[in-house]
Amino acid sequence: MPRTTAELRTPAYVVRRSTLERNAAAMRERASKLGCALRPHVKTTKTLEGAALLTGGTMRRITVSTVAEAEFYAAGGFDDILLAVPLTPDKVGAVVQLAGRLDTFHVMLDSLGGLEAMRPELDAAAPAAPLSVVLMIDCGYGRDGADPADPDVLSLARSLAAGPHTHLGGVYTHAGHSYDTGGDADALAAVAAQERDAAMTAAARLRDAGLVVPFVSIGSTPTCSRPPANLDGVDEMHAGNYAYYDTMQVRLGSCSVGEIAVRVLTRVVGHYPKRGKMLVDLGWTGVSAQGEHAGFGSFVDEPSLRMVQLKQEMGEVGPAEGCATIDYARYPIGAILAFAPYHACAATQQHAALHVLDDDGTTVLDTWRICKGW
């Protein structure tokens, strides 16, 4: 096990423990003040230890986005897991197995067609208890989720409630369009209100029809980081990126630079003063190619540098805007630089392990395994 960052091969994915803990506590407190439970989306963290921190140690009530994540967290002692993508017939066998092992497991659907498509698999799997199926509502994002005004929503909810292999688990929505608000606080507030209202409207419609809606769940990192003053009737918030944050969330106004908990460490590979740049051993394999328009992230502690281009295993570093040149003497070959990613979820996906750092930024306290695959 590495004890210091100097022992790490680069690129290496690291998290400052105290920042992660602060982000986790801040979101729990925010939810608590609004009278909600928090159901962290652990697709960003992708580690057992990180997810345990997000739940305040309960290891209960989490959101995942793949069957592999559900299995990873279940095997790691987590329970009350919600698989927040529309279920498909091929996944029925695996989720029925998971549901049998856990106290509480929820899957999701957003159409009658989806339910009809998996009837044969549900019949074949014959779950011991009805599967909890949460109804996914679209609140304006326009990706997945049923239109709350669509008459089929009530038909789907009734079919789920009727069983025999399902029951209606709750109502869920995700304001993914909060990522399109570009840091405009008013636009974000409007999306956050829309997210809450769409879920509450759908739940009211189902309840008016005599159906039991066990919970209403809303969330995205931008809307949960700056939530509406009132979430009355909402039972839980779900968000994931806030665990680590990133430079995209800074642009969206969700956090400050100081709240970004993760970095990719990289070493200086070479100086190319004639080309006005230096190379580092961080390519898109180590941080993803997302956020090219925003420098792929930021050397937050070295504001005179910017990432100009990412190749497979190499990053081209140039002087930041307003800086004439790179101070090469400051960055000898082999020196370690810390790069805050544009999109932490994407950076996490590129790594198999996350190294946990003390506040000195160099002591490695622990190494956490990142969940891989599907």
Next chain:
Amino acid sequence: MPRTTAELRTPAYVVRRSTLERNAAAMRERASKLGCALRPHVKTTKTLEGAALLTGGTMRRITVSTVAEAEFYAAGGFDDILLAVPLTPDKVGAVVQLAGRLDTFHVMLDSLGGLEAMRPELDAAAPAAPLSVVLMIDCGYGRDGADPADPDVLSLARSLAAGPHTHLGGVYTHAGHSYDTGGDADALAAVAAQERDAAMTAAARLRDAGLVVPFVSIGSTPTCSRPPANLDGVDEMHAGNYAYYDTMQVRLGSCSVGEIAVRVLTRVVGHYPKRGKMLVDLGWTGVSAQGEHAGFGSFVDEPSLRMVQLKQEMGEVGPAEGCATIDYARYPIGAILAFAPYHACAATQQHAALHVLDDDGTTVLDTWRICKGW
């Protein structure tokens, strides 16, 4: 072990064996006709079995871009491995170990500063035999590589030749700017000539100074797929992407669609006729977000579909240009679709395994492990 694609969890990365074999044979034949050896760059393949095919079964003479790849292939029985990124002091210990285990192992440098920076580590590691250090030349790409006209090139070559811990292994260049030629055959031919000429000029300069240059190595997938008529004096070609090819290489004119060997398989998750789209379980986690301007790749066997957007675990599919709507009946929920990636190197990085398919496209012949990490 899965026996058919229906048993695979999606997204799943697959390769058609016969196409990979044809691509491998075609490049070997091209090199052979030009009087060159081929040193496949196995950063794209990232599997022992795929790399073995590329070498025609010899498992000798390959290029890698990370220490982890070098270790992976060395452990798998490969030899004559070239680590084609500028070496840094932190990697000296690992490469000296590898050099001690292999008949032939080459590292790379492009500056005197780089060599000076690792003198203490070289002295400490004290390799049993001098380390073969290949001189990397820039042929106009402008990423790494020394300017062949720079006086320091001769000084670096002399220092490497003088030892005691190094010897001059050869001259290497990579025309990465072949990727900027946009399918223009004349522009590509100019880059290919530049690649050859820069390497030959540098080698001649060193030889004129009395130095031994054991080999001259050039290559990139676009320039090696459409090489100059004459590579006299060039000892070997290196390229990697050609193993799989992708829709970017089709645009560059390196291959036809029929030569793309890999696909990411994905399943239909839902139909959203009001939004004019359907969802599939393929996000940027499964294929990378590269090539947004080019649809991230292509449903090559379903030309009426296009990938409109990739989210973390979901892809939004719309009708292709010129198609009014999606024929939803043709794509029931749960149906498997095959997506050819925009950038196969990036798609490979997202997966831990590659499933090898027979020509029927559904029989899984084998599952190969993909090298991970650094």
